[in-house]
């Protein structure tokens with residue numbers, strides 16, 4: 655039997671399980687990255703096994719692809735699947751318009767490509783990630799290694815010109831080495847405190863040579879599913895502005911999976 659989950663982890667599990675309800679037989683799915691997305695992959699694999707669903711998936715990172723394959727899911731290259739029906743992914747922050755900051759797990763590039771190639775994106779999250787205005791979470795920006803410190807300087811100059819509140823930009827490390835993404839790029843984290851105009855910032859960042867993509871997801875997310883460790887799940891849908899909360903029960907058997915890989 656699995657150990658009791660912390661309230662935060664239970665919230666992630668609850669949101670992941672609820673989002674998997676949106677999956678239908680025959681769908682082509684995008685699989686997100688991160689700890690919440692890992693719960694989703696497990697819940698999805700369980701549904702596929704129990705109900706015999708025929709689905710195919712494109713993963714947003716090597717680690718998600720490995721987890722999904724290890725659980726028997728049919729994982730293909732995005733280009734083999736073409737357009738997707740639905741992507742389910744986590745986020746680091748979301749605001750009332752369901753704009754997001756993503757990339758805490760350094761997978762923002764594949765995540766944005768996959769979500770943008772989907773009819774619908776559902777974000778699975780916990781209440782701590784809901785903000786009135788994006789920016790407390792450092793904004794990840796993926797840059798190519800060539801001239802990365804010059805790209806960093808160009809970003810800092812742009813932030814100064816835009817008069818953004820915080821301007822510290824740091825290179826993300828993995829131990830004593832610069833972290834490399836699945837595309838062998840680097841991540842710069844922008845410690846901005848508060849992002850006033852996320853749309854403008856996103857456009858400006860992507861105009862800088864050396865920037866591959868940034869972690870602002872604007873007009874991409876359709877639904878946010880917020881799992882609360884106390885046993886509630888809230889579903890917010892941007893298409894009709896609706897929001898409703900459901901009570902849920904969770905037992906240890908629900909989050910016990912044969913493969914404990916996260």
Ligand SMILES: O=C(CO)[C@H](O)[C@H](O)COP(=O)(O)O
Nearest residue numbers: 688689690744757758759761
């Ligand atoms: O954007 C991401 C990875 O690049 C993740 O979805 C985000 O960091 C949330 O992760 P977690 O579910 O572990 O809190």
